[in-house]
Amino acid sequence: MTRRLGAAAAMVVAAGFLTLLARDTWHWSRAVHDADARAALSTVTPRAWQADETLPAGLVRRLLGIDDDLAFRRTAATALQLASQEPTAAGHKQRSIVEAALVRLARGGDPVRASIAADDLGVLLYADPPSPDQAANAYLDPTQTGPSNLQTPEQKAQLQFTNAARLDPDNDNAQRNLELMLRRPLPAPQKGSPQPGGSERLGHRGSGARPAGHGY
Structure with missing residues (x-):
């Protein structure tokens, strides 16, 4: 019994x-x-990808194997959110962290995700102010031998849009952003270049258009 x-x-x-x-x-x-x-x-906040869980410690999330999918979406959303804001000294560290995360994603093995990351990085770099004392940043342009401040925000962005379009020719956002950049005359690289402007805005219609999750 x-x-x-x-x-x-x-x-x-x-x-x-x-x-x-x-x-x-x-x-x-x-x-x-x-x-x-x-x-x-x-554009949505990174917290948009959050679920109401009953089981503790993110058990289901780990079982589904979606942590990398969520990290990808949240990083992209954060990048586009930062790109829509006026750069400040207080937000410089966060922008640097997000840019570094996008660089890693752009070098990943999934060309679709890498293309989206490179495109988002281009949008974020385009919104960055030029810095006269900016240190060398080889990851922005691996062929660059001099300090990264020799490039304007437009030139840095165009490199990323070109890379994004090459990685995934079906990435409409990247193709559109690259087309807009090619239609703009690029100023000669110099220190203290003004913030790029224009009537047409670069970026995404939203922060979505992400590839489907691989975990489920």
């Missing part, structure tokens, strides 16, 4: 766990889908 009661209790616990597992799985799937849909239409 005791064994039967123990087995019955174990089955009840297992059934409850599976119910919660299914609930959290559905919530994550729905949350990512909804956030992607909103991001395809307008």
Whole structure:
């Protein structure tokens, strides 16, 4: 009798766990889908990709294997959010962190994601103010031997848009941004160049258009 009661209790616990597992799985799937849909239409915050979980410690998220997908989406959303804001000294560190993260993604093995990352990096670099004492940044242009401040924000951005279009010819945002850059006369590289302007804005229609998650 005791064994039967123990087995019955174990089955009840297992059934409850599976119910919660299914609930959290559905919530994550729905949350990512909804956030992607909103991001395809307008800029969203990185917190858009968040689900209401019942099981502790992100168990379902890890089981689904979507941590890299979420990190990719949140990094891209943060980049476009920063690009829409006026650069400040206080936000310089965050911009540098996001730019470095985009560089790593742009060098990844997935050409679609790498293209999106390079395109987002171009948008962010375009919005960066030129810095007279900027140190060498080889990752912005691997062929560059001198200090990175010899390039204007437009030139840095154009390099990334070109790379994005090469990585994924179907990336419409990258193609559009590159076309806009090629239609603008690029100033000669020099220190203290003015912030680029113009009536047409670079960027995405939204922060979405992300490839589907690989975890589920």
